[in-house]
Amino acid sequence: MTTEESNKQIVSTAYQRIFGDLDVTAVDEYMTENFIQHNPTIADGPKGVKALLQMLISQGVPKQKISFKHIAAEGDIVFLHSRYEMAGKEWRFIDIYRIENNKLAEHWDAMMPMPDGRANNNPMF
Structure with a gap:
């Protein structure tokens, strides 16, 4: 397995566990430990993602199977295009x-x- 294939597997599995299964233990x-977050509404580090998960759970967001339309990787960077209900x-x-x-x-x-x-009939996913 190439580095890119391995990285795609790590990211898609982590994303499903964290955001699909709402598994707080998967964050760690x-x-x-020094996770850098560029979304300005979420704090850096695992604590920021755990706080987001707790908020989603408290708002009744259901556990769900994440649908990935595209997964691409270049070196240590992985891109996901996904669908989610919130x-x-x-x-x-x-x-x-x-x-x-x-x-x-x-x-x-x-x-x-x-x-x-x-404004058009093109699918978003």
């Missing part, structure tokens, strides 16, 4: 992770809810 298993709406996410020593070390993202109306 898959993230570095607050009664479908969302689309682009997540970018940097891997360090087989763990998630850094994260960037962009997200949007499915719009009620569309």
Whole structure:
């Protein structure tokens, strides 16, 4: 297995466990202690992701199977294009992770809810 294939497997498994299964214990298993978060609404480190998970759980976000449309890797960077249900709406996410020593070390993202109306018929996923 290439480094890129291994990194894609690590990220997709971690993402499912953390955000699909809402497994707080997976945060320590898959993230570095000095995890760098570029989403301005989430604190750095595993504590920031754990706080996000606790918020999602408290809001009744269900455990779910994450659908990945695209997973790509270049060296230690992995890109995910996924679908997720949150607050009664479908969302689309682009997540970018940097891997360090087989763990998630850094994260960037962009997200949007499915719009009620569309200007075209092209699928978002």
